[in-house]
Amino acid sequence: MIPNTLPQSLVDNPLLSDWVGFEQDGKVRVSTGKVEIGQGILTALVQIAAEELEVSPGRIRAVSGETSAGPNEGVTAGSTSVAMSGAAIRLACAEVRALVLAHGAERLGVPAESLVIEDGRLRRGGRDTGLDYWSLAAQIDLDRPATGSASTKSPTQYRVVGTSLPRIDLPAKIEGRGFIHDIVAPDLLHARVVHRPWQGARLVSLDEAAVRRATGLPVDIRREGDFVAITGDREFAVQRAALAARDKAAWEGGTPLPDDTNSPGWVLAQPSRSRVVDTGTPPAREAGEVVAATYWRPFQTYGSIGPSCGLAALSDGHLTVWSHTQNPYALRDQIARCLGLAADAVTVLHRQAAGCYGHNTADDAAFDAAFLATRWPGRTVRVLFTREDEFLAAPMGAAMVIGLSAELDADRRPARWTIDIASPVHSNRPGSHGHHGFRSREALPDPPPQPAVRNDNPDAAGGGATRNGHALYDLPFHRMIHHTVDPIPLRTSSLRGLGAFGNIFAIESFMDELAEAAGQDAVAYRLSLLSDPRARAVIEAAAAMCGWPGAGPPGEGRGLGLGFGRYKNRAAYMAVAAEVEVDEAVRLVKIWGAADCGLVITPDGALNQLEGGIIQAASWTLKEELRFAEGKVATSTWEDYPILRFSEIPEIELRLVGDRHNPPLGVGEAAMGPTAAAIGNAVARALGTRIRSLPLSRERIMAALLA
Known part of the structure; x- marks a missing residue:
């Protein structure tokens, strides 16, 4: 069973209202900072909440990865979502259930132990009491810190946990409305970014006339520093123009990569910092035969079937970003930093896309959309990467x-x-090592300083x-x-x-x-x-x-x-x-x-x-x-x-x-x-x-x- 102690997610987001809320239509809002990237985590978290709240899973409305409406649980990574968010939701829901039972018992003048909850309704001796979560919700203040003191159910009592429920995210995906790529808006502005071919490359020329001739339809070509974006109302035209711009752009300088980059010799020839960690007691004398071998794992990429996509809109000074990021709060903070905005002037809303299981170009597409939204206020800017973008621009x-x-x-x-x-x-995700993590921000004029990487992820964190x-x-x-x-x-x-x-x-x-x-x-x-x-x-x-x-x-x-x-x-x-x-x-x-x-x-x-x-x-x-x-x-x-x-x-x-x-x-x-x-x-x-x-x-x- 999940330990009945306060997990870090509850320490960081202590209010019960951060996690649970009761809605007018007989639904229960359960919020999580973890996001769905194809792993089925939302279904599992709904099961945990339904189990502890004693409601049917169908009553749960999961809110995931929204900086305006959910807890900050950091990045969805490291196979920690059930252990972290699941533990927090379990304890929060158990405490909410205990508060409702105590309040209902007081209203009825009966011992709390005599009451049970069945699908959100309080019952006593097999009879309905006329009370439920929704009728009592206004009388119970959930803006209080979780204590972790409420009794949670034991595995022998589970009815929902441990069963295989249908995935809650699949119906929308099957119907063609479940992915970020499916989002539409009446003011949609399509955009493509022409990425630098290697680190530090400088754009020395771009034949814009040839790019416009290649599409034959109106497009806008925006160049700022070494950043180039094509925008327009017709996605087909924007795509054709972007393909032409790749061919018509001339680059120089920077650090081109040698052909043997993906080899042990190249890796070992690069600068490095070393440390030694010893565990145990070395033998008192030399042992016998020595067996040795060397192994190689190459640079690889993500292979997501769906390319990355991001949308953003700037309205009345507030920037809203839709992204399939794995860390909405860090993305919000780094977008705000790079665009000179206050963090509370940016909202990031997670929307699902093809699974990546790692730091792919989702955050880059989101930043590109956010930056372009500041140049096109009042429009919803949609940036879509191509397959070539994914290979060229993605972290490796x-x-x-x-x-x-x-x-x-x-x-x-x-x-x-x-x-x-x-x-x-x-790890070079947005916010790691103090980095903003956006490829395009380095191409724009006056990029913010990127601190030196002192170490990789600490051993204590995995x-x-x-x-x-x-x-x-x-x-x-x-x-x-x-x-x-x-x-x-x-x-x-x-x-x-x-x-x-x-x-x-x-x-x-x-x-x-x-x-x-x-x-x-x-x-x-x-x-x-x-x-x-x-x-x-x-x-x-x-x-x-x-x-x-x-x-x-x-x-x-x-x-x-x-x-x-x-x-x-x-x-x-x-x-x-x-x-x-x-x-x-x-x-x-x-x-x-x-x-x-x-x-x-x-x-x-x-x-x-x-x-x-x-x-x-x-x-x-x-x-x-x-x-x-x-x-x-x-x-x-x-x-x-x-x-x-x-x-x-x-x-x-x-x-x-x-x-x-x-x-x-x-x-x-x-x-x-x-x-x-x-x-x-x-x-x-x-x-x-x-x-x-x-x-x-x-x-x-x-x-x-x-x-």
Whole structure:
């Protein structure tokens, strides 16, 4: 169950009215600062609220990510929404229920213990009392701090939590009105931005006459500094003009990128700052054999099917912004900062779009729309990115060079373990490190100063490059060396899982290599180094599901592999097994997964998150890497940057093995690293040789086969 203590979200937003309100039509308003990005979080939060308030889920109206009407819960990231917002909503709703019962009991002159609430109505002895939430709401002041003292329901009492309800966000999406792209306004002004090709590039010329000829319809071309935007009433005309402007713009200066940017050598050649974190006691004497290996995770991007979109309108001095940002309050604050406005003169309203699971261009599109709205007051400006914009202008998932070494004792177990991580920072969201985070603001005249990045995300907050860098195994001495690669002429930021994807891939691949060096079974070797019963349980479950160890000797073109991780070493436990066939490329045959998520609010939602994570991780592992040419990102279409196709998705079998009496654990990123490791280990067995650099592409496989 969720601990009955005040979570940080309630400390930061203490008033009960921040979270709950009763509306005239028999609805209950439940507000959250967390936002829907495809993970089904709003459905889960509605279930938690309905459970504690004793109302049907259909009575709940969820308000999400609106700076004018909800709590500030920071960024929706890190697989923390249920643990943070869910815990706050649970306690707030329990306290509201207790206040209503106490007030109703006073009105009726009966003990509060004699009353129950059924779908919002107070009943006593099986009879309706004539009182309900809505008739009593005006008499109860919810503008009071939450105390966390109200009794919450135990899992044995749950009727809504733990069931799979239909997703509340799907009807509107199916009907074509659920996405930010579907927003229309009578005064809509369409806009496209011509992005700089690389950091610091200066616009030396733009043939505006040629751009106007290319469209043949009225458009406005706005140039301020190195920022160029095309606006007009006809979207088709604006789009054609923007495409022409890309070809007619001449750029110079700045920091063009070399073709080998996406390589370990380039990353290691950049400036860096280093630190060492030791855990445990080093062995008193030198151990025996040393096993070492180096792994590579490339720069990657988000691959959202829908491009980013933002809308903004300036009216009577107040700026309203519609965005699919993951942090509405930070977006509001940084837009206000960059446009010289007071924070209370800006409202950000979250509206859903294609899921991104990381810092994509949603905030950039929102800023572009906000800036242009100040140049077109009284109009609703709509900025839409193109596919090429997404590849060129988006922050990148940071590349990682991960070195591992282990000194083995007499039993062939690690006596001294070292992980050496070199990577750029993994978070540059608006507000991170004091940065505004907007690409276009740097192109405008007189950009505000961007403070130097001192460190990546702190380890205590889950880390950035170091996320899951500390192996969960029972290691007597663990050394982590972290090289923050900075500054670099690239904008890197949060991509699903941050450093956990690369670190778990490396650690779990290395664990297979250690098992091989010890002459032991890979699963048995892991279990010999694990005392955590929940970790052991998911590994044992996944191994049983796939029929470990499977048949077939190494190098016969078919392999079974396993990977394990606990996201951030404090969220959900996950073990994944993968079976592959390999000739010139990898074919996924089947994937199995076992997860311990503690209390699961929505089983179908949790399984969808785990399955989606497996599919995205498989795509990263087998296909995805950015290319660079002519000083810039050279991948601009799905042909240049292939992602996993529907036809390539294997059968996936999942099992939830946790105890519902344990607190809920985040699931959104739990599958990423274990999936990469399972596929990598399976490919190594199928080939009889290991490929340590991602993606496991046809080119790398052919090179391994010919070596």
